[in-house]
Amino acid sequence: MHEWSIAFMILDALEDLAKSEGLSNVHFVEVSYGSVMELDGSLLKEALTELSKGGSFESVEFSVVEEPTVFRCSRCGNEWEFSHELIEGDRKVLEEGVEESSVHFIPELAPALIKCPKCQSRDFQAIKGKGIRVSRLEGSR
Numbered sequence: 001m002h003e004w005s006i007a008f009m010i011l012d013a014l015e016d017l018a019k020s021e022g023l024s025n026v027h028f029v030e031v032s033y034g035s036v037m038e039l040d041g042s043l044l045k046e047a048l049t050e051l052s053k054g055g056s057f058e059s060v061e062f063s064v065v066e067e068p069t070v071f072r073c074s075r076c077g078n079e080w081e082f083s084h085e086l087i088e089g090d091r092k093v094l095e096e097g098v099e100e101s102s103v104h105f106i107p108e109l110a111p112a113l114i115k116c117p118k119c120q121s122r123d124f125q126a127i128k129g130k131g132i133r134v135s136r137l138e139g140s141r
């Protein structure tokens with residue numbers, strides 16, 4: 001699943017991050033992801049907890065928070081927050097009860113599916129809540 005592979009990448013990055021921060025005993029990690037990624041936060045948290053078992057982050061308390069993705073239009077300067085309703089032509093495929101949008105799998109696809117709500121331009125950038133990041137790291141040296 002998507003969330004599990006992301007959790008794996010986060011844990012990998014955490015090793016380096018803890019090392020560069022000089023933390024030997026990490027006890028709290030907060031992960032923030034942009035709403036455009038449409039992740040399942042509780043599933044990601046579960047994956048982080050499961051995958052860290054037996055490793056150096058075993059006793060870490062994980063927190064996963066969603067932050068709004070904000071876009072800015074390069075043409076008219078309009079700024080708006082991502083919401084799923086903005087995706088045009090996002091026909092959800094309902095097959096055998098499985099409902100998934102294409103954006104869930106490839107966040108990079110979002111700009112191709114969204115237009116500026118004000119001027120309809122596709123020339124815009126994510127200025128906030130773009131991807132996934134470790135927003136807080138607590139531990140002892």
Ligand SMILES: [Zn+2]
Binds near residue numbers: 074075076117120121
């Ligand atoms: Zn615009």
